[in-house]
Amino acid sequence: MKKLVILICGLALMSMFSCKPEEDSLNKRIMGLETMAELGTVEYTVTKIIKANDPKWYKNGERKIIFNSVAYIKAGIDMQEFSMNNVTFNKEEKTVSVVLPRAKVLSFNMPPEKIHVAFSEISGARKEFTIEETNDLKIQAENAIREDIPNMGILQDAENNAKGFFKVLLTQLGFEVITIKFE
């Protein structure tokens, strides 16, 4: 009887830790489609060399790796909140004044297929870099580029280009005196 109880408890424990729920969660796909209104006006192509050296005083040998990477950053104006309150015009005088929201980064794309190993050296008793380790290096590079975005001047370029775009568009719509501001 005691053995039977132990057996049942054992089976219950095994079923708790079996991989079935994990597999179920993998099969669930999350997807969604949403609408937006973002006017991208500038795209920066940024290249970065990802360099890592992994010496360890207590291990024989070194591990070094260099990647070439590229990132595409788009910036522009979010037009979602744009409304009548942002525009004042006089059709007879052909004047228009537009207040646009400040530019922001709209997309950041660092395609893994465009990150290539340029150099790799494993010496002594060291092991190769694992794919998890190299992906971690790429994430660090991605974060480094993201942190540097405010220093690149991309937002200023985005606002200048947006100004140019709206000037051309409003000229097409018949306006002659066009004022564009950002707030």
Next chain:
Amino acid sequence: MENKTTGKKTVQKEAKPNKDGFNLFKTRPLFLIATAVLVFAFVFIFLINPFHFNIGFANRKLEIEKTTNLVKEIKKIAEFTTACFYEELVIEDTKYKYKERKVYKKSDNWYKRQLGLGKTEVGTQIDSTEIGKIVLIAKGKIRAGLNFSKLTEDDFKIQNDTLYATLPEAEIFDIIINPSDIEFFHRDGNYWDEESISELVSRGKITMYDHAMSENILEKANKYGIEKMSNIFKTFGFKEAIITIKETTATDNASIIGLENKSL
């Protein structure tokens, strides 16, 4: 202590117990063994760290060196993104070991079977055994909308208070899966290198593109683009804005995904 047969007193050399009765002389080898075990455990866990425990300096995070972010190109664009598709994908890859096996057929002839010639080769069969598996979870997004850089002067006509505009057809702008969007959920074996992981991610992008198309991303981008632009035009004093979509030639999707010259 007294010996009963000789009557002589024998003196046995005994180690002096300390105050608490702890015998250092007897326990000395034990001390040495314990010290050796501790040293071995330290070297094994902290220096060799075969199971990659996240402890101490042995598993110190590998960090990149500071390098310059070089702006290589600045491009003026006019992309009006009106739809974005998000997906969390599970990308799997399995490696197999293949072995060729000869297939025989038993002879119907009893005498041949007795002579050991009872089977004849009829062909070969390839058996496969799973030797490695990888599972990635990738969060990606696809941005689509109207490319206003294709607009021309002829696309706008004004009659009284009505604006007639012809806008370019919606297209896919970006398919994005960044390194930080990738999670290595499971890996069994060392059969994947940088290139094969890139190919897996590209495969994930193609799957995501197919899903986005089946969710009618371009139709939704067109519809919302017309709606939003109509509202924007009305803010400039037009009572009515009649917008039509100009059909353009389909963009090469492979070039958007960045899979040129890649066979998957």
